[in-house]
Amino acid sequence: MNTKQFTVLALADMVLATDGSLASLIGACNRVFDAEPPWVPAACAALIERTGDYFHYYSRRELAALLLECIGHGSAGARDEDAEPGHERGLECLVMPDVRRLCVEPALRPPKPAWLAALALPDLPTAGALAAWLNEPVGALDWFADQWRLARDAQSPLQHYHYRWVPKRSGGQRLIEIPKARLRRIQQKILREILDMVPPHPAAHGFRRGHSCVTHAALHAGRHAVIRMDLKDFFPSIQLSRVHALFEKLGYPHRTAGTLARICVNRTPQGALRDKLAGGALPWLERQALKSPHLPQGSPCSPALANLCAYRLDIRLSALAQSLGGSYSRYADDLAFSGGPAFARAADRFHVRVAAIALEEGFRVNTRKTRLMREGTRQQVTGIVVNAHTNVARDEYDKLKATLTNCVRHGPASQNRDRHPDFKAYLAGRVSYVRMVNAGRASRLQGLLDAIAWAA
Numbered sequence: 309m310n311t312k313q314f315t316v317l318a319l320a321d322m323v324l325a326t327d328g329s330l331a332s333l334i335g336a337c338n339r340v341f342d343a344e345p346p347w348v349p350a351a352c353a354a355l356i357e358r359t360g361d362y363f364h365y366y367s368r369r370e371l372a373a374l375l376l377e378c379i380g381h382g383s384a385g386a387r388d389e390d391a392e393p394g395h396e397r398g399l400e401c402l403v404m405p406d407v408r409r410l411c412v413e414p415a416l417r418p419p420k421p422a423w424l425a426a427l428a429l430p431d432l433p434t435a436g437a438l439a440a441w442l443n444e445p446v447g448a449l450d451w452f453a454d455q456w457r458l459a460r461d462a463q464s465p466l467q468h469y470h471y472r473w474v475p476k477r478s479g480g481q482r483l484i485e486i487p488k489a490r491l492r493r494i495q496q497k498i499l500r501e502i503l504d505m506v507p508p509h510p511a512a513h514g515f516r517r518g519h520s521c522v523t524h525a526a527l528h529a530g531r532h533a534v535i536r537m538d539l540k541d542f543f544p545s546i547q548l549s550r551v552h553a554l555f556e557k558l559g560y561p562h563r564t565a566g567t568l569a570r571i572c573v574n575r576t577p578q579g580a581l582r583d584k585l586a587g588g589a590l591p592w593l594e595r596q597a598l599k600s601p602h603l604p605q606g607s608p609c610s611p612a613l614a615n616l617c618a619y620r621l622d623i624r625l626s627a628l629a630q631s632l633g634g635s636y637s638r639y640a641d642d643l644a645f646s647g648g649p650a651f652a653r654a655a656d657r658f659h660v661r662v663a664a665i666a667l668e669e670g671f672r673v674n675t676r677k678t679r680l681m682r683e684g685t686r687q688q689v690t691g692i693v694v695n696a697h698t699n700v701a702r703d704e705y706d707k708l709k710a711t712l713t714n715c716v717r718h719g720p721a722s723q724n725r726d727r728h729p730d731f732k733a734y735l736a737g738r739v740s741y742v743r744m745v746n747a748g749r750a751s752r753l754q755g756l757l758d759a760i761a762w763a764a
Contacts, residue, residue, distance in 0.1 A: 315340070320371040323355070330356060347379065354378040367552070367566055424559050427505050432564050442494055452491055453570035469604060471580035478677070485574055485604030494571060495609045502568075506558065508615035509622035514640035515611035522744055524639040525692040528646035531635075533655045534687045534694065535645040537662060538677035541594055542641035543610055545671055546617050548573045548601035554616055572613060574604040611640070621669040628661060644689045655680055692745055699746050708738055712756035720760055732762055 322336035333352040338344050355378045359366065366374070432438045439446045452468060470486040487495060508516065513524035528534050539545075548569055555565035576598040581590060603610040603617075622638060625645075629636035632654055634647025645651075645658065659680070663673040681687040686695065693699045712735065715723050724731045739757055743750035 316372045316375060317368060319375055320368040323371060323375070324366075324368065328356075351375070351378040367562065369562060370566075420559050427558075429502055429505055429558060433561055435563060435567060438564050438567060442497060444494065449567055449571070452494060453567045467577060469574055469606075471576070482605065483576065483580065483598065484606045485576065486606040487604070487608075491571070492608065495607055498568065498572065499609050499612055502558070503609060503612035503616065506612075506616060508612075509619050509626070511622045511626050511637050512615045512618070513637055514642075515615060520744070521639055521690040521692065522698055524637050524642075524644065525689040525694050526698050527635050527637050528644050528687070528689050529694040529697050531646035531651075531687070531694075532648050532683055533646065533652035534681045534689065535655060535658060535662075536677075536679045536681070536689060537643040537645075537659060538674040539641040539643065539666065540672045540674040541597055542671070543603040543605040543614060544594065544597035546603045546614055547597075547670075550617050550670065551603070551613055554613065570601070572603070572607065572609045573601040574607070575599060575601050576604075614640070618669075618671075621666065621671060624665050624669070625662060628665065632658070639690055642690055646694075652682065655682075697746075700742050700749065705742065705749060708742070709753060709756070711735070712739075712753060712760070715760045716756055720762060732760075735760075 318340050319337060322340055323333060326332040326336050330349075330352055333355065334348055337348045337352060355374060358374055358378065430441055432441055435446055435449065439449050442449070444452075468488055468491045470488065472484045472486065473481045474484055476482050513519040513521070551572055552565055552569040555568045556562065558565075560568065578599075581595060581598060603613055618638070622636075625638075625643065626636045629645050629647065629651075632647055632651045634645055634651040636643070636645050638644070643662070645662070651658075659673075659675075659678050663675070666673050683695075686693060686701070688694065688701070691701070693701050711723050715735070720731055720735075728734045735757055739750055739753045742753055
């Protein structure tokens with residue numbers, strides 16, 4: 309890469325680091341040259357006119373291409389009085405066709421490493437190849453990947469998602485962003501043929517075939533101390549840049565990776581946030597994360613992408629636990645650590661180091677949900693008791709047993725206080741969960757379920 313390329317890419321990097329105001333853009337460009345070229349104000353004004361408030365969502369190469377055009381616009385009327393005719397100040401050479409080609413066109417693709425070739429992912433070198441693979445026109449990909457179309461009404465036909473607020477078990481509300489049918493089909497193909505082919509870190513137990521909350525909890529059974537922690541706003545905290553970098557790491561060219569990433573993320577419109585705000589204030593950090601391109605909770609791609617984007621976090625937390633002879637596992641946003649005597653002695657300050665690592669990796673720990681559980685107290689991971697072995701909490705078991713017994717004696721209608729539309733399926737699911745955790749305790753519950761007289 310020559311000096312000209314470095315200059316235009318340095319400009320793009322400096323511009324991306326600003327707050328977007330004209331003054332900050334001018335100051336950033338002047339810092340690149342350590343001077344005040346006269347064409348800079350006009351070029352920065354042209355950039356704002358072209359991109360509005362959304363230039364932060366361009367990649368550095370896309371922004372470099374726009375900067376070349378804006379520099380040509382800005383330097384046309386700003387010539388150095390002392391220079392020879394035909395020469396402009398500063399970046400006059402950057403508007404030359406050869407430099408435009410070098411700065412904007414992607415470099416030659418390096419050979420794939422052995423680990424990446426072994427995954428046998430689809431080869432998608434161009435936007436046309438990606439469109440053909442998804443069985444969509446190229447223009448449709450631009451439509452689904454366009455993150456600048458921000459209708460204020462969440463129910464606008466221009467939106468690709470439905471929005472619904474659901475209550476959290478711990479209090480508050482969670483926004484579920486459900487992709488519409490055509491986008492969901494595209495995301496499911498990306499999930500099945502790309503993301504499912506890439507193995508996450510072994511510590512990740514959520515959203516993986518052959519893993520569950522039981523396998524997550526079983527790793528921490530019979531330990532001297534168990535620490536349970538929770539990541540705050542797990543999906544919204546994973547932004548577009550991290551997803552884009554992941555697809556590039558998987559060997560896809562810059563443009564293909566950018567299109568794939570934008571298809572998988574979403575920016576929540578103001579109208580969807582207003583529904584929540586009508587009932588109470590949404591924290592500023594949570595609101596900003598939802599307004600930025602993020603992994604939508606409700607998309608089929610989001611769980612797999614979250615696991616892969618948290619790979620470095622899992623590596624570092626696993627190494628931290630192993631340094632004390634302990635174990636680590638993660639189920640979605642639920643972190644669990646456990647160990648023997650050495651781990652128990654350091655447990656009081658262990659959570660501080662975990663929070664620091666999480667912050668460095670772009671996540672935040674919800675300190676209100678941090679729990680240290682030592683021997684002699686009930687140790688629970690994802691709702692499963694792990695003191696000696698995985699088991700259902702006694703109060704939950706007794707409550708379900710009492711419900712089934714009363715259904716046998718007085719009929720199921722007397723116990724359906726929450727008005728479940730299919731109460732039989734609901735009870736069968738509860739019994740199946742107990743069987744998954746502890747098959748021995750589920751046998752008596754199954755006998756009671758079979759003895760219930762259901763109305764025809």
